[in-house]
Amino acid sequence: xxxxxxxxxxxxxxxxxxxxxxxxxxxxxxxxxxxxxxxxxxxxxxxxxxxxxxxxxxxxxxxxxxxxxxxxxxxxxxxxxxxxxxxxxxxxxxxxxxxxxxxxxxxxxxxxxxxxxxxxxxxxxxxxxxxxxxxxxxxxxxxxxxxxxxxxxxxxxxxxxxxxxxxxxxxxxxxxxxxxxxxxxxxxxxxxxxxxxxxxxxxxxxxxxxxxxxxxxxxxxxxxxxxxxxxxxxxxxxxxxxxxxxxxxxxxxxxxxxxxxxxxxxxxxxxxxxxxxxxxxxxxxxxxxxxxxxxxxxxxxxxxxxxxxxxxxxxxxxxxxxxxxxxxxxxxxxxxxxxxxxxxxxxxxxxxxxxxxxxxxxxxxxxxxxxxxxxxxxxxxxxxxxxxxxxxxxxxxxxxxxxxxxxx
Ligand SMILES: *Cc1c(COP(=O)(O)O)cnc(C)c1O
Numbered sequence: 001x002x003x004x005x006x007x008x009x010x011x012x013x014x015x016x017x018x019x020x021x022x023x024x025x026x027x028x029x030x031x032x033x034x035x036x037x038x039x040x041x042x043x044x045x046x047x048x049x050x051x052x053x054x055x056x057x058x059x060x061x062x063x064x065x066x067x068x069x070x071x072x073x074x075x076x077x078x079x080x081x082x083x084x085x086x087x088x089x090x091x092x093x094x095x096x097x098x099x100x101x102x103x104x105x106x107x108x109x110x111x112x113x114x115x116x117x118x119x120x121x122x123x124x125x126x127x128x129x130x131x132x133x134x135x136x137x138x139x140x141x142x143x144x145x146x147x148x149x150x151x152x153x154x155x156x157x158x159x160x161x162x163x164x165x166x167x168x169x170x171x172x173x174x175x176x177x178x179x180x181x182x183x184x185x186x187x188x189x190x191x192x193x194x195x196x197x198x199x200x201x202x203x204x205x206x207x208x209x210x211x212x213x214x215x216x217x218x219x220x221x222x223x224x225x226x227x228x229x230x231x232x233x234x235x236x237x238x239x240x241x242x243x244x245x246x247x248x249x250x251x252x253x254x255x256x257x258x259x260x261x262x263x264x265x266x267x268x269x270x271x272x273x274x275x276x277x278x279x280x281x282x283x284x285x286x287x288x289x290x291x292x293x294x295x296x297x298x299x300x301x302x303x304x305x306x307x308x309x310x311x312x313x314x315x316x317x318x319x320x321x322x323x324x325x326x327x328x329x330x331x332x333x334x335x336x337x338x339x340x341x342x343x344x345x346x347x348x349x350x351x352x353x354x355x356x357x358x359x360x361x362x363x364x365x366x367x368x369x370x371x372x373x374x375x376x377x378x379x380x381x382x383x384x385x386x387x388x389x390x391x392x393x394x395x396x397x398x399x400x401x402x403x404x405x406x407x408x
Pocket of ligand 1: 248321366394
């Protein structure tokens with residue numbers, strides 16, 4: 001592998017206003033306009049600075065464990081009767097998922113902006129753990145907001161964050177989950193903006209976050225593209241990835257966007273049914289999932305699960321990382337243009353797929369990833385036997401063992 005000093009491939013999107021077609025943009029309160037502009041300037045300068053880029057590449061390699069392997073899944077391929085399945089092993093990264101890529105990038109940016117304090121919000125705790133690890137590594141103060149309901153469910157991750165020196169701040173308002181934690185983090189940011197960087201965990205939020213997080217994650221596809229060309233001497237027919245906010249999927253897809261022969265499939269959480277409240281499928285209307293329409297959430301215009309009155313809907317998924325009412329604006333734009341397809345998979349199919357992958361390949365994947373595995377299993381009979389596909393194994397499943405034990 002050549003050193004990935006310039007991981008982000010050129011892209012015409014977003015435009016200078018942070019728009020992906022009609023989506024994206026910047027919908028923030030007056031008090032955040034200046035800090036967001038400061039972040040945009042700092043990020044632009046960092047992208048053109050070899051010192052920043054080589055520090056990023058160095059930590060990806062020595063701290064996170066990149067490059068991750070592209071692993072040929074011989075037994076799953078045989079079990080399904082083709083296509084030839086390759087697994088991009090982001091589950092092997094430090095802290096157990098792709099999230100660390102983005103946390104390293106933004107942590108270095110916080111240092112560059114001379115902001116000694118980082119805040120983040122977390123649902124299941126995975127983003128909180130990755131943020132806490134990077135902050136410890138870089139000597140940054142770290143404060144993670146988390147709903148009390150989530151803290152009860154994710155005790156192990158709360159312990160990991162504290163062990164890594166982060167202050168975990170309980171949020172006891174509203175539904176006491178992720179969206180309440182986001183509100184508290186926003187309040188903190190407005191108050192402490194001079195000293196504090198808000199480290200957002202996915203391709204969401206106001207411009208430049210969706211673009212910046214995508215760029216930091218695009219290392220996944222850059223490596224995978226080179227690795228598949230080496231292994232197969234050709235490009236893959238199809239890419240599969242799960243879509244929560246959309247960062248691991250856009251990270252894989254991005255390097256292949258101009259390869260018109262490569263199909264892309266994003267898999268959302270189908271939960272336990274197609275009605276609003278039962279799922280977290282924002283872009284899978286074609287598969288029958290209802291309740292999503294364009295709207296503004298957390299600073300960006302995108303597809304949002306909402307009631308007829310425009311209230312943010314409750315969502316459900318067996319996997320916390322996919323359980324979110326909005327999707328990254330770039331995915332909405334890829335869906336509109338038909339460049340990527342989006343579908344959803346039920347809780348039950350995801351749990352079954354996690355079992356199949358474990359038993360054929362010896363890989364216990366995260367329940368988020370298992371959604372992509374389920375869709376691959378469903379489509380395998382329709383794919384050409386000797387085509388190659390890449391599935392992004394976004395994370396490892398250790399965190400999900402209690403949930404899996406209840407389902408099996
Ligand atoms: C957080 C998480 C996701 C969902 O987030 P994206 O931004 O959509 O990638 C998927 N898989 C794992 C393992 C995660 O931790």
